[in-house]
Amino acid sequence: xxxxxxxxxxxxxxxxxxxxxxxxxxxxxxxxxxxxxxxxxxxxxxxxxxxxxxxxxxxxxxxxxxxxxxxxxxxxxxxxxxxxxxxxxxxxxxxxxxxxxxxxxxxxxxxxxxxxxxxxxxxxxxxxxxxxxxxxxxxxxxxxxxxxxxxxxxxxxxxxxxxxxxxxxxxxxxxxxxxxxxxx
Numbered sequence: 445x446x447x448x449x450x451x452x453x454x455x456x457x458x459x460x461x462x463x464x465x466x467x468x469x470x471x472x473x474x475x476x477x478x479x480x481x482x483x484x485x486x487x488x489x490x491x492x493x494x495x496x497x498x499x500x501x502x503x504x505x506x507x508x509x510x511x512x513x514x515x516x517x518x519x520x521x522x523x524x525x526x527x528x529x530x531x532x533x534x535x536x537x538x539x540x541x542x543x544x545x546x547x548x549x550x551x552x553x554x555x556x557x558x559x560x561x562x563x564x565x566x567x568x569x570x571x572x573x574x575x576x577x578x579x580x581x582x583x584x585x586x587x588x589x590x591x592x593x594x595x596x597x598x599x600x601x602x603x604x605x606x607x608x609x610x611x612x613x614x615x616x617x618x619x620x621x622x623x624x625x626x627x628x
Contacts, residue, residue: 456513456532459490483509492516494536501525512550520544530554584627595619 462468480499485508493516500519511518512531519540528549541560549568556575564584570593578595582602590607593615602623605612609626 456490459513460492461490463491463495480504480506486510489513493518520546525549586627590615600624 478496478498480501483499483501483506487510489510489512491511491514493511493514495516498516498518500521501523502519502521504523505525506523506528507526509525509527510529511533512529513533515534515536517536517538520542521540522543524545524547526547526549528546530549530551532553533551534555535558537557539556539558541558541563543562545564545566546568547566549565551568551570551573553572554570554574556573557577559579559581560583561581562583564586565588566586568585568588571589571591573593574596575594575598576596577598579599580595580601580603583604585603585605585607587606590612594617595615596617596619598616598619598621600616600619600621600623602625603621604623604625604627606627609624613624
């Protein structure tokens, strides 16, 4: 006896389209105003954050949030986030990260064009990511993967990393880099 399960292929398009389906939204406990405490262990793939009243994450400790293939404004301030998945996420210019630790997270093919200050990225994946027209101040990158990662037209004041500087100096294109520091 065979059991057939809906095998609809999950695509980026289907992940984005599901957020236009009111019965899907009703099933997810996500209303138009998202409660910060619902953000742990949540699949928000494909979401357009700007279509919801998405909370600023301030002084919180959260984990397992998947925003892959989505877009919008995300603010994380004075917090710790573990396993934040932002694969191919398109960050809005109004996003803001400050005084936060981001651990075991992926920004694979993510598009950043916003400023951030005093962030510690630990064991994060930035492969094939593009960051453009931004300002970085006093950030640390510990055990991160920078393959095919590019930062364009950026002002950088403090980029500390434990990665060999020879391996990452090529990630900066048309950028004013001051304070590229190798941590021991």
